[in-house]
Amino acid sequence: MNPSCPYCSPKLTSSDARTLVRRCGSFRRKSDSRSVQRFHCRRCQKNFSRSTVHPAYRQKKRQFNDRLRKLLCSGVSLRRSAKLLHLSRTTVARKLIYLGEISRNELRESNLLHEKCQIVEFDDQETSEHTKCKPLSITLAVESKTRRILGFEISQFQAKGHLTKIALKKYGPRKDTRALGRKRLFETLKPLIQDNATFKSDQNPFYPGDLKKHFPRAEHIAFKGARGSVVGQGELKKIRFDPLFSLNHTCAMTRANMNRLFRRTWCTTKLPARLRDHFAIYAVYHNEMLNRGPTSAVRWASSRTSSLS
Ligand SMILES: [Zn+2]
Incomplete structure (x- = not known):
């Protein structure tokens, strides 16, 4: 027809x-x-x-979309991906934006297909924009046990500790948008989570109030923070039983699989919007490929051929 x-x-x-x-x-x-x-x-x-x-309308190198997506979720930098795929850096930079856009939609739609979530773990993960004087926060929500990424938001805040003075002198005052980020995250979580769900987090003083506003019937359990272990990317904790293990393990995985989030890397985020794109691409790959055992590779290959090219 x-x-x-x-x-x-x-x-x-x-x-x-x-x-x-x-x-x-x-x-x-x-x-x-x-x-x-x-x-x-x-x-x-x-x-x-x-x-x-089609979303890939007018793309001249559409055959590289899926390969690039896999490289970006496997700890390869943008420049190295360009080298490996024989593409120019500009093409890879444009594809990051394109893949980010479709991944955000995919993440939302695939999460809506799941049953409503009962236990959620959430927390802020820190990274920076070009320099440690401009820190960024990734607020991440994960389903307990399954480690499915439900949503994330990127926000900015002021540098802490000995960098406060240096950052103010060099870059001027910096707005704190973390409250807005949490608000946006909770809005996106509403259709994915049951009304009487249980939220687990650390003892951040702002969490209970924000949570009460968006999920008045939900239960909130706050756990005491613990020191990070080096082998767990600073995200897995040095305690025998970690009540926020699903979240911390997911954070550790993002640090091990996205080049810009590695510890002690010289590869940084230059624009928060690109971190948002990259994180969305990883979130879809994490939920559909990394979290589902060995057979997921076949499912992934068959589902991708239609959507990306
Ligand atoms: Zn017409």
Whole structure:
């Protein structure tokens, strides 16, 4: 059946729109050697194809999308990915934005398909933007036991300790947007979590108030923080039983798998928006590939071919 015209069909009923469309040759797409059917709309006289409405429309290197996604979630930097795939750095930088955008939608949609979550663990993970004088906070929420990433938000705050004075002198005052970040995170979590869910976190004094506003019927359990262990990327704790293990293990995995979050790396985030993109790409890969055992590789391959190219 012919598709409806993307340029004028929203103004017509769908059956009308389809009769107005006729086939009009085809073209061979160079990037994946596929033949794509072209159509012509008799009403607005415009040509289009099924690719016109595809998210990868006008991409010349679409065959690299999935490989790049895997590299970015396996501790490879943007520049090294460009080298390995024989792409330019600009192409990789553009693809990061594209993959981030579709990953955010994928994360939301795939989480909505799951049953509503009963026990949630959440906390802030720290990183920085270009320099430690400009710290960033990643507020992360994870389902207990399964370690499924439910949502995350990136926010900024002022440098702490001996860097406070240096940061103020060099970069001026810096806004603290962590409260706004938590608000946005809780808004996105609402449809994914049961009303009477249990939230586990550390003893951050701001958590109980914010949680009460968004989830009035939820129970909140705060645990005392513990020292990080070196082998656990500073995220796994030096205690025998960690009540926030699912969250801390996920944080450790993000540190081991995203180059910009490594400890003592010279690869940093230059723009918080790109960290947001990269984190979204990782979150989808984490939920669908890393968290699901050995058979997930096959499922991943079959689900990707349609959505990315
Ligand atoms: Zn039309």
